[in-house]
Amino acid sequence: MARKKILFGNWKMNNTLAEAKAFCAEAETLTAAAAKKDLIIGVAPAYLSLAYVAEHKAGLKVYAEEVHYLNHGAYTGNVSIPMIQEVGAEGSLVGHSERRAYEKENDFDCNLRLKALTKAGMGGIFCVGETLKEFEAGMAEDIIRSQILVGLMGISEADLAHIIIAYEPVWSIGTGKNASEEIAENICKYIRSLIEELYSKKAAQQIEILYGGSVKPVNIHGYLAQEDVDGALVGGASLTAASFKELIENC
Numbered sequence: 001m002a003r004k005k006i007l008f009g010n011w012k013m014n015n016t017l018a019e020a021k022a023f024c025a026e027a028e029t030l031t032a033a034a035a036k037k038d039l040i041i042g043v044a045p046a047y048l049s050l051a052y053v054a055e056h057k058a059g060l061k062v063y064a065e066e067v068h069y070l071n072h073g074a075y076t077g078n079v080s081i082p083m084i085q086e087v088g089a090e091g092s093l094v095g096h097s098e099r100r101a102y103e104k105e106n107d108f109d110c111n112l113r114l115k116a117l118t119k120a121g122m123g124g125i126f127c128v129g130e131t132l133k134e135f136e137a138g139m140a141e142d143i144i145r146s147q148i149l150v151g152l153m154g155i156s157e158a159d160l161a162h163i164i165i166a167y168e169p170v171w172s173i174g175t176g177k178n179a180s181e182e183i184a185e186n187i188c189k190y191i192r193s194l195i196e197e198l199y200s201k202k203a204a205q206q207i208e209i210l211y212g213g214s215v216k217p218v219n220i221h222g223y224l225a226q227e228d229v230d231g232a233l234v235g236g237a238s239l240t241a242a243s244f245k246e247l248i249e250n251c
């Protein structure tokens with residue numbers, strides 16, 4: 001099965017329900033524009049907008065930004081897989097660097113979430129990436145290797161088909177400091193080689209790997225032109241339908 005080109009928006013703690021509704025009013029236009037480019041598009045809204053966006057998605061993929069690995073229990077403030085499933089989400093982001101930094105999520109937490117999601121037949125966009133200090137110390141590949149080894153522990157090749165990996169260097173997220181196309185391609189290629197080592201050549205050829213970090217309409221084309229970059233995970237530039245449309249048009 002050939003890999004698809006994917007453009008996914010991570011809204012973070014942005015877009016109120018009213019703003020999410022305004023975005024959804026343009027969802028059909030966006031999916032039509034994406035279809036012309038053979039592009040899969042999706043968004044991860046905040047929980048309060050998740051049900052509305054899932055109901056008015058017009059062909060968009062809709063993921064949660066985060067999910068707990070248990071189905072229910074005494075976990076104040078958390079949301080479970082059955083809850084996001086019930087409102088129509090198809091999966092969740094896992095291990096976004098902001099969750100790792102501010103909520104102290106580690107690779108073992110990511111592993112529990114990915115296992116729970118795939119067991120429920122849901123998708124996971126597994127975010128990995130190094131900090132600036134690690135990048136400058138030449139440790140990017142080592143960091144990503146350990147994030148992937150632990151994150152995918154115990155996940156079968158069949159379940160891996162539900163997972164997308166997003167390479168998001170922490171130093172480029174929301175900073176306007178993009179990783180060069182060359183860095184993005186080299187790390188995405190490295191991730192693919194790691195998947196071959198852990199699973200098989202077939203799994204490596206099939207897994208979709210995204211780049212994320214200050215992707216904008218002006219620079220998206222260069223990333224998507226790279227052989228091992230199958231798309232982009234976009235924060236700031238994905239928030240309005242107008243900007244999302246520009247991203248699609250420039251792919």
Ligand code: PEP
Pocket residue numbers: 010012168172173174175176212213214215233234235236237
């Ligand atoms: C992100 O939130 O995953 C992201 C890449 O953000 P931004 O595009 O704003 O850097």
